[in-house]
Amino acid sequence: MAGAPPQNQIILAQPAAAAPRARGLAWHRVNRVQERLLGYALIAPVALLIVLLIAYPFFNAIWLSLTEKMVGYPARFVGFKNYADLWESARFRIVAWNSVVYTVGSIGIKVVIGLAMAAALQKAVRGNQLLRGFLLLPWVIPTVVIALTWRWLLDLYRGLINVGLHDLGIIGSGIHWLGNPDLAMLSVIMANVWRGFPFFGVSFLAAMQTVPQDLYDAASVDGASAWQQFYRISLPSIKGVVAIVTLLSTIWTLNDFNIVYIMTRGGPGAATHIFATYSYELGIQSQRWGMAMAASMYSLPVIALLIIFVVRYLHRDEAAS
Amino acid sequence: MPRAPRRILTIVLVLALAWALQPARAADVKLSLWRLKTYIPPADKILDTTVQDCAKQIGAEVQIQTYTFDDMWTKYTAAIESKTLPDVAELDSVGPARLANLGRLSDVSDLVGTVTKELGELAPNAEGAVKFGGKYYAVPHYVIPLILFYRKDILEKVSAQPPDTWEAINEISVKIKKAGIQDFPQGFPWNRTGDGYDPAMSLLWSYGAAWVDKSGKYIGIPKDKAVQAIKVVTPAFLTDKTSAFDYLSWSGSGNNEAFMAGKIAFTPNGPSILFQEDSTKHPLRKDTAIKMMPRGPAGRNLALTFVMNWAVPVDGKQQKEARALVACIMSKDKFTAYMTGSFQQAVPLFKNLINSDYWNNADGKVITETVKLGRPVGWPGPTTPAAAEVISSNVLTDMMTRVIVDKVTPEKAVEEADKRIKEIYDRLPVK
Numbered sequence: 001m002a003g004a005p006p007q008n009q010i011i012l013a014q015p016a017a018a019a020p021r022a023r024g025l026a027w028h029r030v031n032r033v034q035e036r037l038l039g040y041a042l043i044a045p046v047a048l049l050i051v052l053l054i055a056y057p058f059f060n061a062i063w064l065s066l067t068e069k070m071v072g073y074p075a076r077f078v079g080f081k082n083y084a085d086l087w088e089s090a091r092f093r094i095v096a097w098n099s100v101v102y103t104v105g106s107i108g109i110k111v112v113i114g115l116a117m118a119a120a121l122q123k124a125v126r127g128n129q130l131l132r133g134f135l136l137l138p139w140v141i142p143t144v145v146i147a148l149t150w151r152w153l154l155d156l157y158r159g160l161i162n163v164g165l166h167d168l169g170i171i172g173s174g175i176h177w178l179g180n181p182d183l184a185m186l187s188v189i190m191a192n193v194w195r196g197f198p199f200f201g202v203s204f205l206a207a208m209q210t211v212p213q214d215l216y217d218a219a220s221v222d223g224a225s226a227w228q229q230f231y232r233i234s235l236p237s238i239k240g241v242v243a244i245v246t247l248l249s250t251i252w253t254l255n256d257f258n259i260v261y262i263m264t265r266g267g268p269g270a271a272t273h274i275f276a277t278y279s280y281e282l283g284i285q286s287q288r289w290g291m292a293m294a295a296s297m298y299s300l301p302v303i304a305l306l307i308i309f310v311v312r313y314l315h316r317d318e319a320a321s
Numbered sequence: 322m323p324r325a326p327r328r329i330l331t332i333v334l335v336l337a338l339a340w341a342l343q344p345a346r347a348a349d350v351k352l353s354l355w356r357l358k359t360y361i362p363p364a365d366k367i368l369d370t371t372v373q374d375c376a377k378q379i380g381a382e383v384q385i386q387t388y389t390f391d392d393m394w395t396k397y398t399a400a401i402e403s404k405t406l407p408d409v410a411e412l413d414s415v416g417p418a419r420l421a422n423l424g425r426l427s428d429v430s431d432l433v434g435t436v437t438k439e440l441g442e443l444a445p446n447a448e449g450a451v452k453f454g455g456k457y458y459a460v461p462h463y464v465i466p467l468i469l470f471y472r473k474d475i476l477e478k479v480s481a482q483p484p485d486t487w488e489a490i491n492e493i494s495v496k497i498k499k500a501g502i503q504d505f506p507q508g509f510p511w512n513r514t515g516d517g518y519d520p521a522m523s524l525l526w527s528y529g530a531a532w533v534d535k536s537g538k539y540i541g542i543p544k545d546k547a548v549q550a551i552k553v554v555t556p557a558f559l560t561d562k563t564s565a566f567d568y569l570s571w572s573g574s575g576n577n578e579a580f581m582a583g584k585i586a587f588t589p590n591g592p593s594i595l596f597q598e599d600s601t602k603h604p605l606r607k608d609t610a611i612k613m614m615p616r617g618p619a620g621r622n623l624a625l626t627f628v629m630n631w632a633v634p635v636d637g638k639q640q641k642e643a644r645a646l647v648a649c650i651m652s653k654d655k656f657t658a659y660m661t662g663s664f665q666q667a668v669p670l671f672k673n674l675i676n677s678d679y680w681n682n683a684d685g686k687v688i689t690e691t692v693k694l695g696r697p698v699g700w701p702g703p704t705t706p707a708a709a710e711v712i713s714s715n716v717l718t719d720m721m722t723r724v725i726v727d728k729v730t731p732e733k734a735v736e737e738a739d740k741r742i743k744e745i746y747d748r749l750p751v752k
Contacts, residue, residue, distance in 0.1 A: 072401045072420075072425065090737075155567075156565055157584045176566045176567050178567050178570040179565055179566025179569060181726055184570065264570045265572070267513065268566055269719070269725070269726030283398075284394050285713040285715070287710070
């Protein structure tokens with residue numbers, strides 16, 4: 001063709017134009033690999049810590065629960081015998097029921113108090129910040145101190161509560177807070193609620209403060225009462241946070257040890273024994289590690305189901321919105 | 322390599338080798354010692370000073386760690402599993418049986434021989450906790466006997482004599498309550514502490530309800546006798562209302578506090594209440610009296626639950642020095658200083674010292690008589706790992722609280738306890 005470059009020139013021109021693009025692609029690929037390797041390197045220490053401090057003990061505990069392991073002796077595999085023996089034990093069934101009562105009771109009350117606290121503190125009034133800080137105090141005080149204080153408060157003879165009620169003429173003789181089986185459970189729940197309600201309150205408050213004020217203004221214009229605004233606007237808006245906070249607190253409460261151990265040691269009898277204290281009794285006092293691990297593992301399926309339920313609920317909610 | 326540097330390198334290597342091969346200097350010997358933190362701080366201080374003096378004598382450095390009654394087995398359990406038991410371990414009454422059975426304690430028969438030369442024969446009722454298969458695996462240090470504390474002024478007010486039987490305690494408690502002096506005068510906790518399981522053993526044994534034979538093998542709880550024993554003590558909570566349910570949740574010091582607050586008239590405890598009252602010039606000191614724990618139809622068979630023993634675990638690499646340390650701590654002068662500084666809490670188990678003039682007073686006689694009549698855990702057999710677990714699993718106190726709290730019949734409670742005990746002995750057979 002006239003004016004067309006010679007063939008060899010055409011051939012030579014093509015490699016010259018493709019070379020910079022190929023180099024760019026190669027560099028990009030190498031860069032991505034390096035970034036990936038850097039990412040792995042950065043998370044490696046954390047991953048190692050998780051494996052050593054969480055994964056290994058967790059799987060080791062599951063293994064031990066399937067063995068007849070006594071302190072100082074080698075572990076002998078027995079399958080699900082420990083679980084079966086525990087379930088047949090009337091004492092363990094009491095422990096399981098106590099754990100349910102303790103957890104459900106504590107969480108239920110904490111949710112209500114937390115919502116009330118958040119609703120009250122949501123309004124910008126003078127002294128609000130100070131009050132918020134003050135209400136966080138139970139959360140920052142060590143649990144051991146809280147448990148010891150409540151044990152003193154509820155002492156039959158010298159506890160402030162009995163002495164105060166007696167001096168006010170409300171009671172004639174001391175209430176057996178830690179001796180009556182029902183009151184003992186109520187007492188440990190009270191201590192747990194006192195310790196944990198700030199977490200609920202502060203979390204709910206933070207969530208409520210992300211709700212647009214326009215919604216409340218519009219509701220006011222439409223004549224909605226404060227309760228209606230709370231029930232129809234605040235609560236639906238923060239239900240994700242409520243679900244997560246409740247889930248976390250349920251896990252912590254099911255595994256609680258300090259409060260019950262210090263206040264009642266699981267007594268009177270086994271009236272306040274829960275999974276953690278019973279597991280301690282089996283593992284440390286009786287030296288039966290296999291059985292102790294099985295006792296503590298009983299709460300695992302419940303927790304797993306709760307996690308699945310909450311996660312699915314949140315995903316569904318997210319998809320709907 | 323050039324000559325000069327080669328020469329220097331050779332000299333350095335020779336010196337390094339010589340340093341590595343030299344025998345360990347005395348200051349290089351480091352020992353670890355674990356001991357109980359008692360309720361008598363002055364006695365603890367004397368013991369620590371003794372340990373350090375002995376350490377200097379044998380040319381070692383000793384690091385002391387302490388534990389309380391409550392966390393003792395938490396500490397030892399971790400150490401057993403990780404094979405990090407200390408060089409010298411103070412163990413409770415079941416510790417030697419447990420650890421010797423695991424092969425974790427050295428034979429200290431020669432050490433016991435050395436100690437008995439100075440301190441006299443070992444009390445026969447102390448052997449069951451430390452002697453297995455003809456060998457000693459621990460050296461008894463002292464025993465804290467549980468005695469019955471009572472308010473003599475209150476007993477005078479209701480015209481009662483100090484009780485000698487379990488029934489008498491009930492009767493006097495009812496009188497005290499009726500007189501309006503105290504609401505719940507009977508402070509027997511039946512809880513998961515030594516104040517619970519020690520009296521529980523004494524009670525059952527005093528009714529002839531031991532569950533093993535003389536070899537320590539399981540024979541079953543004599544049900545009638547055990548039911549009879551339970552029926553004597555549980556009415557205090559259920560019908561007489563002379564004991565408060567709160568006592569079941571007491572910690573180890575709960576009964577001490579209640580007694581010193583003047584809220585109860587009877588309680589079982591070690592002599593530490595005497596120290597607490599003496600050291601604080603407590604107003605109730607003049608009204609506090611002690612007696613041996615009650616007897617039953619089968620006599621007075623008192624449990625010696627709080628026997629503290631020195632053992633030398635095999636984990637330690639300084640066996641010779643560890644033994645020398647124990648021998649020094651248990652030498653006559655040093656142990657006498659500890660005993661006389663313990664406010665009558667540390668009762669020796671060796672003949673010469675238990676008969677010394679230090680105990681020749683009203684309280685001292687009650688305390689030493691209690692020890693002389695005491696029985697080891699696992700009586701009428703020796704202390705075995707199974708007997709240890711019966712105590713540490715709270716089988717006996719749970720039996721009481723099943724009746725008191727869960728309102729099951731004594732017969733059912735005994736049956737359940739017997740089943741648990743049998744399961745323990747099946748799992749830990751006595752050899």
